[in-house]
Amino acid sequence: MDLLAWLQPWEASPTLVLAFIATAWLFVRGAGAHRVGRLRQGLFWLGWLLLYLSLHTRVDYYAERMFFIHRIQHLVLHHLGPLLIMAAYPGQVLRAGLPLAWRARLAGARRRGFVRGLEHLATHRILIPVLFVLLVLVWLEPTVQFYSMLDWRIYRFMNWSVVISGLLYWNLILDRRPQPPAAMRPGGRIVSPVLTMLPQIAAGVWIAFSSTDLYPVFDLCGRALPGFSALDDQAIGGLVMWVPAALVETFGLLVALASWLRLSSKGRLPPARRRQPRDARRLAGVA
DSSP, X not given: OOHHHHHSXXXXXXXXXXXXXXXXXXXXXXXXXXXXXXXHHHHHHHHHHHHHHHHSSTHHHHHTTOHHHHHHHHIIIIIIHHHHHHHTOOHHHHHHHXXXXXXXXXXXXXXXXXXXXXXXXXXXXXXXXXXXXXXXHXXXXXXXXXXXXXXXXXXXXXXXXXXXXXXXHHHHHTOOSOTTXXXXXXXXXXXXXXXXXHXXXXXXXXXXXXXXXXXXXXXXXXXXXTTOOHHHHHHHHXXXXXXXXXXXXXXXXXXHHHHHHHHHHTTOSOOOOOOOOHHHHHHHHHO
């Protein structure tokens, strides 16, 4: 199969194409207005390209018919692609790419209570990490996986949900600022990848060493690659969740640790709270 055939979408989505074109247009315009280094541009375009190739090429055909390719696809959609994009810190660049009138409307909308509430939810230091893990485990539940692979509407919702949760999560973890204005404390950004990594590793180990076919839907659809039994396919898929996904999260942890060290060296970390003795607190309250 030639390269052009590989790049043809298995199931074309005009909405997805428009979303990628609009994002690219905004980033190019914003990079012209801001000084964006080559490294940041390279990270953004690499993440952008990986997301597109995983969502809208022939890769999607194989992801629907091989469990381990499906897990590689979600490794890119949920972990690697969003991490690369958010490591480019594209927020200000994308906003700068908007026409001036749109930026004014966006600034006005952000002063409204409803929009502020949405921003609060999108940067919630507990909700977003929980969603990040939950949207891995829920879609792996065998019954949910069965129906999501057969219904194109659920399948697309599944893929978009993991992309969005990945972008929101890595937006929190890779933030280099102290709190406030960052939504999560620098120390929390180090601990969070450990807490989100462990359930995914446990699920990967369980899938890899399972002696029963947990996902018969791939046999029902017909496995795209010959020579793979259901258990072999399943074991490799579990291993993808176990090792590469953990490595990506470890990289995010190291970036968060580097930010913590940088803030600490500049004295920008909040002072540690010291617990006062109970009697001292009572005397302070009386005073």
